[in-house]
Amino acid sequence: MGEKVDYSKVITFAGAIVAYLIGSAFATDQEVMQFFTNFGVWQSIGALILGLIVMIYLACTLMKDGRKLMLKNPADIYAVYGGKFIGIFVKVFSAIYLYCLYVLMLSGAGTVMHEYYGLNRWTGSVILMIGTLIVVLLGLKRMVSVLGRIGPVIIVVAVAVGFINFIMYAGNVPAADAFLASVEPPPLKASSSWIISGVLNGTAATILMVPFLAGMGTEASSRKEAILGGSLGGFLFIFGAGAINMGLLACMEQVYHLQAPALGMADNIIPGLGVFYSVVVVLGIFTTAVPLLWAPFMTLEADEKSVKFRAMVIIGAFIALFGGQLHFSVLINIIIPIAGWVGILISLCVLYRHITGSVERSAANFERQAPTSDDDDEVLQGEPQPAMLGK
Secondary structure (H helix, E strand, O other): OOOOOOHHHHHHHHHHHHHHHOOHHHHOOHHHHHHOHHHOHHHHHHHHHHHHHHHHHHHHHHHHHHHHHOEOOHHHHHHHHHHHHHHHHHHHHHHHHHHHHHHHHHHHHHHHHHHHHOOOHHHHHHHHHHHHHHHHHOOHHHHHHHHHHHHHHHHHHHHHHHHHHHHHHHHHHHHHHHHHHHOOOOOOOOOOOHHHHHHHHHHHHHHHHHHHHHHHHOOOOOHHHHHHHHHHHHHHHHHHHHHHHHHHHHOHHHHOOOOOHHHHHHHHHOOOHHHHHHHHHHHHHHHHHHHHHHHHHHOOOOOOOOHHHHHHHHHHHHHHHHOOOOOOHHHHHHHHHHHHHHHHHHHHHHHHHHHHOOHHHHOOOOOEOOOOOOOOOOOOOOOOOOOEOOO
16 A cells, blocks of 8 residues: 655645745845856856755655654754764754844845835834744644745746746856856855855755754655655755756846845846845745744754743744844855855764664654654654653
8 A cells, every 4th residue: 555645735845845945045046146156057057956966865854754753852853863962063053053044034024124115124123023923833833834835936936037037038148157257356156166065055954954844744644745745845946046047147247246136137027026026035034034933942842832932932033133133144155154064964964874774773762752644654663662752
């Protein structure tokens, strides 16, 4: 008998992954510019292929392991992969990193609202803080549902803008390499090597995704459903980046100088369309900010319905609001690559655990949830589970 697969859930999982990863850096196209486009035509394509391989492997593996292990606290997955010391280091680093990104998302929302709608910076930050706080307090299931519906909308619009620009200005693509080689100052790049840049783009997402995907994997009805959801999410994210990359190469001279090249590409299609696209940017910030608020506090308190968890989230959100006036341009060029290097560390740990077949053994002493379905014969299979807890 084949494994049960609810394809509507697969699409929801994939949409949640895309929504999680599309923040202000991606939605403005700055992330694509610095990790891919600024290396030129063929090197950007090579970097995208590497990013695709890394992203799909990590996304489907984390979803599959989340389903298999059913950890009560998804953040324990760091220690499962990396052992006690590496696990603690990555767990602490990721919690701090995620919270800092949430602060910077609040700053990004304030900046967008101010520049494109003329609102006070605090207004945008407060609106985002309230919206993310409400969704996080609804719990992981509701959060996945909300993000899963918004994510596909964002990626469709982003891909459409990039693809239409590529069609309109495809003849300019061959000139992109010469332009990038001559422009002053030199283009910002995530790394000096396109190979490293492609890998870093995938592994930087690992730090963001590890606890979220492990937790989301527990909602899958089967192993196959988890693998399909993770694989589709990783593919859609890189596919979107590829479409945007080709659009940027086609109109490089028009958008190179812009802080938000996406808005310039939108205006290339129809003058004034950039104002509409700014709404997409805001949605991208929102979908990333929600799990950024959820994940750090989940590492401290596994029960998202507890008074302790909700109190920490509320207090943390209000504290972050005051840091929301910080600028986050440095995030793309410095902080994300740093996270990528730490992501390489945990990615190697994931690879090691699977090569040696020691994932289940490493997880034996962590508390588990009861399985959500009895039709997946891999769940909790193998060694005895002394720490297994019922719901």
